[in-house]
Amino acid sequence: MKFDLHTHHFRCGHADGNIRDYIEAGIQSGLQVIGISDHTPYFGSDEEQAFPRIAMGKSELRHYVEEVLALKEEYAGKIDVLLGIESDYFPIHAELYRSTLGQYPFDYIIGSVHHTEDVSIFNKTRWNGLSDARKVEVKESYYALIRQSARSGMFQILGHIDAMKGNYPPFSDIIADQAIDETLQVIAESNVAIEINTSGKTKLSGGWYPSDAILERAHHYGVKVTFGSDAHKPQRVADELDDVRTRLQEIGFTEWVYFKQKQMQIVPF
Template identity: 70%
Template sequence: MKFDLHTHHFRCGHADDRIEDYIQAGIKAGLAVIGISDHSPYFFSDQDRLNPGIAMAKSEFANYVDEVLRLKGKYEGRIDVLLGVESDFFPEHIELYRSIYARYPFDYIIGSVHQSRGVSIFNRNRWKGLSEARKQEEKRHYYKLIGQSAQTGMFQVLGHIDAMKGYYPAFSDIQADDAIDEALKLIADSGVSIEINTSGSTKDVGGWYPSDAILERACHYGVAVTFGSDAHKPGRVGDEWELVAKRLKEIGFTQWQYYKNKQPVVVPL
Protein backbone atom coordinates (compact mmCIF):
# COMPACT_ATOMS: atom_id res chain seq x y z
CA MET A 1 0.00 0.00 0.00
CA LYS A 2 1.52 3.28 -1.12
CA PHE A 3 1.04 6.45 0.90
CA ASP A 4 2.53 9.94 1.07
CA LEU A 5 1.91 12.16 4.09
CA HIS A 6 3.81 15.29 3.09
CA THR A 7 2.45 17.53 0.32
CA HIS A 8 1.98 21.28 -0.10
CA HIS A 9 0.07 23.61 -2.44
CA PHE A 10 -0.15 27.25 -3.50
CA ARG A 11 -1.31 28.68 -0.17
CA CYS A 12 2.15 28.44 1.42
CA GLY A 13 3.58 30.79 -1.19
CA HIS A 14 6.39 28.55 -2.45
CA ALA A 15 4.55 25.55 -3.92
CA ASP A 16 2.72 25.11 -7.19
CA ASP A 17 -0.91 24.33 -7.97
CA ARG A 18 -4.03 23.34 -6.07
CA ILE A 19 -4.66 20.64 -3.50
CA GLU A 20 -6.76 18.72 -6.01
CA ASP A 21 -3.81 18.59 -8.42
CA TYR A 22 -1.79 16.76 -5.77
CA ILE A 23 -4.63 14.32 -5.12
CA GLN A 24 -4.93 13.55 -8.81
CA ALA A 25 -1.15 13.12 -9.01
CA GLY A 26 -1.39 10.69 -6.10
CA ILE A 27 -3.96 8.61 -7.95
CA LYS A 28 -1.75 8.59 -11.03
CA ALA A 29 1.24 7.51 -8.89
CA GLY A 30 -0.73 4.57 -7.49
CA LEU A 31 -1.17 5.90 -3.97
CA ALA A 32 -3.88 4.47 -1.76
CA VAL A 33 -3.46 7.30 0.75
CA ILE A 34 -2.39 10.92 0.36
CA GLY A 35 -1.94 13.40 3.17
CA ILE A 36 -2.23 17.14 2.59
CA SER A 37 0.09 18.96 4.97
CA ASP A 38 0.72 22.54 4.00
CA HIS A 39 2.76 24.93 6.16
CA SER A 40 0.92 26.32 9.15
CA PRO A 41 0.53 30.08 9.50
CA TYR A 42 2.64 32.04 11.97
CA PHE A 43 -0.15 32.08 14.54
CA PHE A 44 1.85 34.12 17.04
CA SER A 45 2.25 37.08 14.68
CA ASP A 46 0.07 40.18 14.75
CA GLN A 47 0.18 40.10 10.95
CA ASP A 48 -2.24 37.97 8.97
CA ARG A 49 0.57 36.71 6.79
CA LEU A 50 4.07 37.00 8.17
CA ASN A 51 6.62 35.85 5.54
CA PRO A 52 4.25 35.35 2.58
CA GLY A 53 6.71 33.18 0.68
CA ILE A 54 6.99 30.66 3.52
CA ALA A 55 3.58 29.99 5.07
CA MET A 56 -0.10 30.57 4.52
CA ALA A 57 -2.09 33.45 6.00
CA LYS A 58 -3.95 32.94 9.27
CA SER A 59 -7.15 33.95 7.48
CA GLU A 60 -6.68 31.08 5.02
CA PHE A 61 -6.28 28.30 7.56
CA ALA A 62 -9.96 27.45 8.00
CA ASN A 63 -10.41 27.59 4.21
CA TYR A 64 -7.51 25.16 3.85
CA VAL A 65 -9.09 22.69 6.25
CA ASP A 66 -12.50 23.02 4.59
CA GLU A 67 -11.02 22.38 1.15
CA VAL A 68 -9.21 19.23 2.24
CA LEU A 69 -12.33 17.88 3.92
CA ARG A 70 -14.43 18.61 0.82
CA LEU A 71 -11.91 16.81 -1.39
CA LYS A 72 -11.76 13.91 1.05
CA GLY A 73 -15.44 13.35 0.34
CA LYS A 74 -15.14 13.93 -3.38
CA TYR A 75 -12.39 11.31 -3.81
CA GLU A 76 -13.72 8.74 -1.35
CA GLY A 77 -13.35 5.29 -2.86
CA ARG A 78 -10.57 6.39 -5.22
CA ILE A 79 -7.92 7.55 -2.75
CA ASP A 80 -7.99 8.18 0.98
CA VAL A 81 -7.35 11.90 1.48
CA LEU A 82 -6.01 12.76 4.94
CA LEU A 83 -6.09 16.14 6.66
CA GLY A 84 -2.67 17.11 7.93
CA VAL A 85 -0.56 20.18 8.50
CA GLU A 86 3.16 20.81 8.71
CA SER A 87 3.59 22.81 11.86
CA ASP A 88 6.61 24.87 12.77
CA PHE A 89 7.94 24.01 16.21
CA PHE A 90 8.40 27.11 18.31
CA PRO A 91 8.80 26.02 21.95
CA GLU A 92 7.70 29.40 23.27
CA HIS A 93 4.41 29.26 21.31
CA ILE A 94 3.56 25.57 21.65
CA GLU A 95 0.39 26.05 23.70
CA LEU A 96 -0.99 28.62 21.25
CA TYR A 97 -0.47 26.21 18.36
CA ARG A 98 -1.90 23.32 20.37
CA SER A 99 -5.08 25.25 21.16
CA ILE A 100 -5.62 26.22 17.51
CA TYR A 101 -5.04 22.72 16.12
CA ALA A 102 -7.50 21.29 18.67
CA ARG A 103 -10.33 23.05 16.80
CA TYR A 104 -9.87 20.94 13.65
CA PRO A 105 -10.18 17.20 12.83
CA PHE A 106 -6.57 16.58 11.82
CA ASP A 107 -5.55 13.05 10.92
CA TYR A 108 -1.98 13.95 11.81
CA ILE A 109 0.34 16.89 12.43
CA ILE A 110 3.93 17.01 11.21
CA GLY A 111 6.24 18.86 13.59
CA SER A 112 9.19 20.45 11.81
CA VAL A 113 12.04 22.52 13.15
CA HIS A 114 12.54 25.18 10.49
CA GLN A 115 14.33 27.72 12.66
CA SER A 116 17.08 27.37 15.23
CA ARG A 117 18.03 30.40 17.34
CA GLY A 118 15.78 32.48 15.12
CA VAL A 119 17.62 31.63 11.88
CA SER A 120 16.33 29.36 9.11
CA ILE A 121 17.92 25.93 9.17
CA PHE A 122 18.32 26.26 5.39
CA ASN A 123 20.42 29.44 5.66
CA ARG A 124 23.90 28.29 4.67
CA ASN A 125 25.36 31.59 5.87
CA ARG A 126 24.71 30.64 9.50
CA TRP A 127 27.80 28.43 9.35
CA LYS A 128 30.22 31.04 8.06
CA GLY A 129 33.14 31.80 10.39
CA LEU A 130 32.10 29.30 13.06
CA SER A 131 34.72 27.21 14.82
CA GLU A 132 34.27 23.45 14.88
CA ALA A 133 33.20 23.69 18.52
CA ARG A 134 30.51 26.25 17.66
CA LYS A 135 29.29 24.11 14.75
CA GLN A 136 28.93 21.18 17.13
CA GLU A 137 27.04 23.39 19.57
CA GLU A 138 24.64 24.50 16.83
CA LYS A 139 24.01 20.93 15.70
CA ARG A 140 23.38 19.79 19.27
CA HIS A 141 20.94 22.65 19.79
CA TYR A 142 19.07 21.65 16.62
CA TYR A 143 18.67 18.08 17.86
CA LYS A 144 17.65 19.33 21.29
CA LEU A 145 14.77 21.16 19.61
CA ILE A 146 13.82 18.01 17.70
CA GLY A 147 13.81 16.00 20.93
CA GLN A 148 11.66 18.65 22.60
CA SER A 149 9.21 18.60 19.70
CA ALA A 150 8.73 14.86 20.17
CA GLN A 151 7.96 15.34 23.84
CA THR A 152 5.14 17.86 23.26
CA GLY A 153 2.63 15.13 22.42
CA MET A 154 1.25 17.39 19.70
CA PHE A 155 2.83 15.72 16.69
CA GLN A 156 2.39 12.30 15.11
CA VAL A 157 5.29 12.81 12.68
CA LEU A 158 8.56 14.71 12.89
CA GLY A 159 9.60 16.25 9.59
CA HIS A 160 12.99 16.00 7.85
CA ILE A 161 15.12 15.57 10.99
CA ASP A 162 18.46 16.35 9.36
CA ALA A 163 17.26 18.99 6.91
CA MET A 164 19.96 21.39 8.13
CA LYS A 165 22.19 19.62 5.62
CA GLY A 166 19.95 20.70 2.74
CA TYR A 167 22.08 23.63 1.60
CA TYR A 168 25.08 22.77 3.76
CA PRO A 169 26.06 19.14 3.08
CA ALA A 170 28.99 19.41 5.52
CA PHE A 171 26.38 19.40 8.31
CA SER A 172 26.43 15.61 8.23
CA ASP A 173 30.14 15.59 9.07
CA ILE A 174 29.80 17.72 12.20
CA GLN A 175 30.33 15.42 15.17
CA ALA A 176 27.28 15.36 17.44
CA ASP A 177 26.27 11.69 17.58
CA ASP A 178 25.44 11.97 21.27
CA ALA A 179 22.83 14.64 20.55
CA ILE A 180 21.33 12.65 17.69
CA ASP A 181 21.10 9.54 19.87
CA GLU A 182 19.44 11.48 22.68
CA ALA A 183 16.87 12.90 20.25
CA LEU A 184 16.16 9.45 18.78
CA LYS A 185 15.64 7.98 22.24
CA LEU A 186 13.14 10.73 23.06
CA ILE A 187 11.38 10.17 19.74
CA ALA A 188 11.13 6.43 20.39
CA ASP A 189 9.85 6.99 23.93
CA SER A 190 7.27 9.49 22.66
CA GLY A 191 5.88 7.10 20.05
CA VAL A 192 6.02 9.58 17.18
CA SER A 193 7.32 8.72 13.72
CA ILE A 194 10.10 10.24 11.71
CA GLU A 195 9.52 10.66 8.01
CA ILE A 196 11.81 9.56 5.24
CA ASN A 197 11.54 12.74 3.22
CA THR A 198 12.72 12.56 -0.38
CA SER A 199 12.82 16.31 -0.99
CA GLY A 200 16.53 16.39 -0.14
CA SER A 201 17.04 15.35 -3.73
CA THR A 202 15.89 18.85 -4.73
CA LYS A 203 18.50 20.57 -2.52
CA ASP A 204 22.28 20.90 -2.71
CA VAL A 205 22.78 17.82 -0.54
CA GLY A 206 20.85 15.42 -2.77
CA GLY A 207 19.47 12.21 -1.29
CA TRP A 208 16.90 11.90 1.48
CA TYR A 209 16.27 13.16 4.98
CA PRO A 210 17.44 11.61 7.22
CA SER A 211 20.69 9.97 6.20
CA ASP A 212 21.14 6.21 6.20
CA ALA A 213 23.40 6.58 9.24
CA ILE A 214 20.59 8.21 11.22
CA LEU A 215 18.04 5.69 9.96
CA GLU A 216 20.26 2.85 11.16
CA ARG A 217 20.40 4.43 14.61
CA ALA A 218 16.64 5.04 14.52
CA CYS A 219 16.07 1.37 13.74
CA HIS A 220 18.31 0.42 16.67
CA TYR A 221 16.28 2.57 19.08
CA GLY A 222 12.91 1.36 17.76
CA VAL A 223 11.81 4.62 16.16
CA ALA A 224 8.74 4.33 13.91
CA VAL A 225 8.99 5.60 10.34
CA THR A 226 6.70 7.02 7.70
CA PHE A 227 7.02 8.46 4.19
CA GLY A 228 6.72 11.99 2.86
CA SER A 229 7.76 13.32 -0.52
CA ASP A 230 7.45 16.92 0.73
CA ALA A 231 6.11 17.65 -2.73
CA HIS A 232 5.87 21.32 -3.68
CA LYS A 233 4.71 20.42 -7.17
CA PRO A 234 2.33 17.61 -8.12
CA GLY A 235 4.91 15.73 -10.16
CA ARG A 236 6.86 14.84 -7.01
CA VAL A 237 4.00 13.10 -5.19
CA GLY A 238 5.17 9.65 -4.09
CA ASP A 239 8.67 10.39 -5.38
CA GLU A 240 11.06 7.44 -4.83
CA TRP A 241 8.60 5.56 -2.60
CA GLU A 242 9.73 2.16 -3.86
CA LEU A 243 13.42 2.99 -3.39
CA VAL A 244 12.80 4.16 0.17
CA ALA A 245 10.83 0.99 0.99
CA LYS A 246 13.67 -1.15 -0.35
CA ARG A 247 16.31 0.74 1.63
CA LEU A 248 14.33 0.57 4.86
CA LYS A 249 14.08 -3.21 4.54
CA GLU A 250 17.84 -3.40 3.96
CA ILE A 251 18.43 -1.36 7.11
CA GLY A 252 16.22 -3.68 9.15
CA PHE A 253 12.80 -2.04 9.35
CA THR A 254 9.86 -4.39 8.91
CA GLN A 255 7.03 -1.83 8.78
CA TRP A 256 6.16 1.81 8.45
CA GLN A 257 2.95 3.67 9.11
CA TYR A 258 0.63 6.52 8.31
CA TYR A 259 -1.96 8.16 10.55
CA LYS A 260 -5.72 8.42 10.46
CA ASN A 261 -7.63 10.22 13.21
CA LYS A 262 -4.19 10.54 14.86
CA GLN A 263 -3.91 6.77 15.18
CA PRO A 264 -1.14 4.81 13.44
CA VAL A 265 -2.05 2.52 10.56
CA VAL A 266 0.77 0.00 10.18
CA VAL A 267 1.87 -1.01 6.69
CA PRO A 268 4.28 -3.97 6.34
CA LEU A 269 7.37 -3.34 4.28
Protein backbone atom coordinates (compact mmCIF):
# COMPACT_ATOMS: atom_id res chain seq x y z
CA MET A 1 0.00 0.00 0.00
CA LYS A 2 1.19 3.48 -0.88
CA PHE A 3 0.18 6.65 0.94
CA ASP A 4 1.23 10.26 1.41
CA LEU A 5 -0.11 12.11 4.45
CA HIS A 6 1.45 15.56 4.07
CA THR A 7 0.16 17.85 1.30
CA HIS A 8 -0.74 21.53 1.08
CA HIS A 9 -2.69 23.70 -1.34
CA PHE A 10 -3.44 27.33 -2.21
CA ARG A 11 -5.24 28.27 1.00
CA CYS A 12 -2.03 28.46 3.03
CA GLY A 13 -0.71 31.19 0.75
CA HIS A 14 2.56 29.52 -0.22
CA ALA A 15 1.52 26.41 -2.15
CA ASP A 16 0.29 25.88 -5.70
CA GLY A 17 -2.86 24.14 -6.85
CA ASN A 18 -6.15 23.16 -5.30
CA ILE A 19 -7.03 20.06 -3.31
CA ARG A 20 -8.35 18.19 -6.34
CA ASP A 21 -4.99 18.68 -8.07
CA TYR A 22 -3.23 16.84 -5.23
CA ILE A 23 -5.75 14.02 -5.21
CA GLU A 24 -5.38 13.55 -8.96
CA ALA A 25 -1.60 13.59 -8.55
CA GLY A 26 -1.94 10.91 -5.89
CA ILE A 27 -3.93 8.69 -8.24
CA GLN A 28 -1.34 9.20 -10.99
CA SER A 29 1.38 8.23 -8.50
CA GLY A 30 -0.37 4.97 -7.64
CA LEU A 31 -1.39 5.94 -4.11
CA GLN A 32 -4.21 4.13 -2.35
CA VAL A 33 -4.42 6.81 0.36
CA ILE A 34 -3.76 10.54 0.27
CA GLY A 35 -3.94 12.87 3.23
CA ILE A 36 -4.74 16.54 2.80
CA SER A 37 -3.00 18.48 5.57
CA ASP A 38 -2.85 22.20 4.98
CA HIS A 39 -1.60 24.60 7.65
CA THR A 40 -4.04 25.57 10.38
CA PRO A 41 -4.99 29.21 10.73
CA TYR A 42 -2.97 31.10 13.32
CA PHE A 43 -5.37 31.06 16.26
CA GLY A 44 -3.11 33.05 18.59
CA SER A 45 -4.11 36.37 17.03
CA ASP A 46 -7.38 38.26 16.85
CA GLU A 47 -6.75 38.87 13.15
CA GLU A 48 -8.65 36.86 10.56
CA GLN A 49 -5.43 35.96 8.74
CA ALA A 50 -2.40 37.09 10.70
CA PHE A 51 0.11 35.56 8.29
CA PRO A 52 -1.37 35.40 4.75
CA ARG A 53 1.74 33.81 3.25
CA ILE A 54 2.00 31.14 5.93
CA ALA A 55 -1.43 29.94 7.01
CA MET A 56 -5.07 30.06 5.93
CA GLY A 57 -7.55 32.52 7.38
CA LYS A 58 -9.74 31.45 10.28
CA SER A 59 -12.93 31.60 8.24
CA GLU A 60 -11.38 29.27 5.65
CA LEU A 61 -11.01 26.35 8.05
CA ARG A 62 -14.66 25.35 7.79
CA HIS A 63 -14.57 25.59 3.99
CA TYR A 64 -11.36 23.55 3.91
CA VAL A 65 -12.94 20.74 5.94
CA GLU A 66 -16.11 20.79 3.85
CA GLU A 67 -14.15 20.63 0.60
CA VAL A 68 -11.98 17.72 1.72
CA LEU A 69 -15.00 15.76 2.96
CA ALA A 70 -16.86 16.37 -0.31
CA LEU A 71 -13.86 15.20 -2.33
CA LYS A 72 -13.48 12.18 -0.05
CA GLU A 73 -16.98 11.14 -1.02
CA GLU A 74 -16.47 11.92 -4.70
CA TYR A 75 -13.27 9.88 -4.96
CA ALA A 76 -14.46 6.91 -2.88
CA GLY A 77 -13.43 3.73 -4.64
CA LYS A 78 -10.61 5.48 -6.52
CA ILE A 79 -8.45 6.70 -3.66
CA ASP A 80 -9.03 7.10 0.07
CA VAL A 81 -8.91 10.83 0.82
CA LEU A 82 -8.11 11.58 4.46
CA LEU A 83 -8.91 14.80 6.28
CA GLY A 84 -5.75 15.96 7.98
CA ILE A 85 -4.23 19.25 9.00
CA GLU A 86 -0.79 20.49 10.01
CA SER A 87 -0.86 22.42 13.26
CA ASP A 88 1.86 24.54 14.79
CA TYR A 89 2.67 23.80 18.39
CA PHE A 90 2.72 26.87 20.60
CA PRO A 91 2.54 25.94 24.30
CA ILE A 92 0.90 29.25 25.18
CA HIS A 93 -1.91 28.61 22.68
CA ALA A 94 -2.09 24.82 22.88
CA GLU A 95 -5.50 24.61 24.53
CA LEU A 96 -7.00 27.06 22.02
CA TYR A 97 -5.69 24.94 19.17
CA ARG A 98 -6.91 21.76 20.87
CA SER A 99 -10.44 23.03 21.41
CA THR A 100 -10.75 24.62 17.96
CA LEU A 101 -9.45 21.65 16.01
CA GLY A 102 -11.50 19.31 18.18
CA GLN A 103 -14.65 20.65 16.52
CA TYR A 104 -13.80 18.92 13.24
CA PRO A 105 -13.59 15.23 12.21
CA PHE A 106 -9.90 15.07 11.38
CA ASP A 107 -8.44 11.69 10.53
CA TYR A 108 -5.14 12.95 11.93
CA ILE A 109 -3.32 16.10 12.97
CA ILE A 110 0.36 16.68 12.24
CA GLY A 111 2.06 18.63 15.02
CA SER A 112 5.00 20.69 13.79
CA VAL A 113 7.33 23.02 15.63
CA HIS A 114 8.05 25.92 13.28
CA HIS A 115 9.17 28.50 15.85
CA THR A 116 11.45 28.55 18.85
CA GLU A 117 12.00 31.61 20.99
CA ASP A 118 9.53 33.43 18.69
CA VAL A 119 11.78 33.00 15.65
CA SER A 120 11.15 30.74 12.67
CA ILE A 121 13.25 27.60 12.64
CA PHE A 122 13.93 28.34 8.95
CA ASN A 123 15.38 31.80 9.63
CA LYS A 124 19.07 31.16 9.00
CA THR A 125 20.09 34.58 10.36
CA ARG A 126 19.03 33.50 13.85
CA TRP A 127 22.35 31.66 14.12
CA ASN A 128 24.50 34.68 13.35
CA GLY A 129 26.99 35.47 16.10
CA LEU A 130 25.88 32.69 18.44
CA SER A 131 28.49 30.90 20.53
CA ASP A 132 28.76 27.13 20.31
CA ALA A 133 27.19 26.83 23.74
CA ARG A 134 24.26 29.02 22.74
CA LYS A 135 23.71 26.96 19.58
CA VAL A 136 23.40 23.86 21.75
CA GLU A 137 20.84 25.67 23.91
CA VAL A 138 18.77 26.59 20.85
CA LYS A 139 18.84 23.03 19.55
CA GLU A 140 17.89 21.64 22.95
CA SER A 141 15.00 24.11 23.25
CA TYR A 142 13.74 22.95 19.84
CA TYR A 143 13.67 19.33 20.96
CA ALA A 144 12.10 20.30 24.28
CA LEU A 145 9.17 21.75 22.32
CA ILE A 146 8.91 18.59 20.24
CA ARG A 147 8.76 16.54 23.44
CA GLN A 148 5.98 18.78 24.77
CA SER A 149 4.07 18.38 21.52
CA ALA A 150 4.37 14.58 21.75
CA ARG A 151 3.11 14.57 25.33
CA SER A 152 0.23 16.96 24.57
CA GLY A 153 -2.01 14.25 23.14
CA MET A 154 -3.04 16.66 20.39
CA PHE A 155 -1.26 14.95 17.51
CA GLN A 156 -1.05 11.59 15.79
CA ILE A 157 2.03 12.55 13.77
CA LEU A 158 4.97 14.84 14.47
CA GLY A 159 6.21 16.72 11.43
CA HIS A 160 9.81 17.01 10.17
CA ILE A 161 11.55 16.60 13.53
CA ASP A 162 14.92 17.94 12.41
CA ALA A 163 13.68 20.61 9.99
CA MET A 164 15.69 23.28 11.79
CA LYS A 165 18.56 22.12 9.57
CA GLY A 166 16.55 23.14 6.50
CA ASN A 167 18.17 26.51 5.89
CA TYR A 168 21.10 25.96 8.26
CA PRO A 169 22.78 22.62 7.45
CA PRO A 170 25.35 22.97 10.31
CA PHE A 171 22.40 22.40 12.68
CA SER A 172 23.01 18.66 12.22
CA ASP A 173 26.54 19.02 13.58
CA ILE A 174 25.48 20.70 16.83
CA ILE A 175 25.87 18.02 19.50
CA ALA A 176 22.64 17.43 21.38
CA ASP A 177 22.43 13.65 21.39
CA GLN A 178 20.89 13.41 24.84
CA ALA A 179 18.06 15.78 23.87
CA ILE A 180 17.37 13.84 20.68
CA ASP A 181 17.40 10.46 22.44
CA GLU A 182 15.09 11.74 25.17
CA THR A 183 12.77 13.12 22.50
CA LEU A 184 12.61 9.83 20.64
CA GLN A 185 11.88 7.96 23.86
CA VAL A 186 9.03 10.36 24.68
CA ILE A 187 7.63 10.00 21.16
CA ALA A 188 7.67 6.20 21.45
CA GLU A 189 6.05 6.30 24.90
CA SER A 190 3.37 8.68 23.60
CA ASN A 191 2.56 6.33 20.69
CA VAL A 192 2.90 9.18 18.20
CA ALA A 193 4.41 8.60 14.76
CA ILE A 194 7.11 10.65 13.11
CA GLU A 195 7.04 11.34 9.40
CA ILE A 196 9.81 10.83 6.92
CA ASN A 197 9.37 14.09 5.05
CA THR A 198 11.03 14.44 1.66
CA SER A 199 10.67 18.21 1.37
CA GLY A 200 14.15 18.79 2.79
CA LYS A 201 15.36 18.62 -0.81
CA THR A 202 13.69 22.01 -1.38
CA LYS A 203 15.84 23.62 1.36
CA LEU A 204 19.56 24.28 1.71
CA SER A 205 20.07 21.07 3.68
CA GLY A 206 18.77 18.79 0.93
CA GLY A 207 17.81 15.25 1.85
CA TRP A 208 14.98 14.10 4.08
CA TYR A 209 13.70 14.99 7.52
CA PRO A 210 14.82 13.38 9.74
CA SER A 211 18.35 12.25 8.98
CA ASP A 212 19.31 8.60 8.71
CA ALA A 213 21.13 8.90 12.04
CA ILE A 214 17.92 9.97 13.77
CA LEU A 215 15.90 7.29 11.98
CA GLU A 216 18.33 4.63 13.19
CA ARG A 217 17.87 5.83 16.77
CA ALA A 218 14.11 6.07 16.26
CA HIS A 219 14.11 2.41 15.24
CA HIS A 220 16.10 1.55 18.35
CA TYR A 221 13.50 3.20 20.59
CA GLY A 222 10.52 1.69 18.76
CA VAL A 223 9.19 4.90 17.23
CA LYS A 224 6.44 4.45 14.63
CA VAL A 225 7.05 6.05 11.23
CA THR A 226 4.90 7.36 8.40
CA PHE A 227 5.45 9.10 5.06
CA GLY A 228 4.76 12.67 3.97
CA SER A 229 6.08 14.47 0.92
CA ASP A 230 5.07 17.86 2.37
CA ALA A 231 4.13 18.69 -1.21
CA HIS A 232 3.45 22.34 -1.95
CA LYS A 233 3.13 21.54 -5.65
CA PRO A 234 1.03 18.65 -7.02
CA GLN A 235 4.01 17.18 -8.88
CA ARG A 236 5.75 16.48 -5.56
CA VAL A 237 3.03 14.15 -4.26
CA ALA A 238 4.60 10.79 -3.26
CA ASP A 239 8.04 12.21 -4.05
CA GLU A 240 10.71 9.56 -3.26
CA LEU A 241 8.21 7.36 -1.44
CA ASP A 242 9.71 4.12 -2.76
CA ASP A 243 13.23 5.26 -1.85
CA VAL A 244 12.09 6.06 1.67
CA ARG A 245 10.48 2.65 2.10
CA THR A 246 13.66 0.94 0.89
CA ARG A 247 15.82 2.96 3.28
CA LEU A 248 13.53 2.21 6.21
CA GLN A 249 13.77 -1.50 5.46
CA GLU A 250 17.57 -1.23 5.36
CA ILE A 251 17.51 0.42 8.78
CA GLY A 252 15.37 -2.41 10.12
CA PHE A 253 11.79 -1.11 10.06
CA THR A 254 9.24 -3.71 9.00
CA GLU A 255 6.16 -1.48 8.84
CA TRP A 256 4.89 2.06 8.72
CA VAL A 257 1.58 3.60 9.66
CA TYR A 258 -1.13 6.02 8.69
CA PHE A 259 -4.17 7.25 10.60
CA LYS A 260 -7.87 7.07 9.88
CA GLN A 261 -10.37 8.57 12.30
CA LYS A 262 -7.30 9.04 14.53
CA GLN A 263 -6.79 5.28 14.71
CA MET A 264 -3.38 3.93 13.73
CA GLN A 265 -3.40 1.74 10.64
CA ILE A 266 -0.31 -0.48 10.41
CA VAL A 267 1.02 -1.26 6.94
CA PRO A 268 3.71 -3.98 6.72
CA PHE A 269 6.40 -3.49 4.11
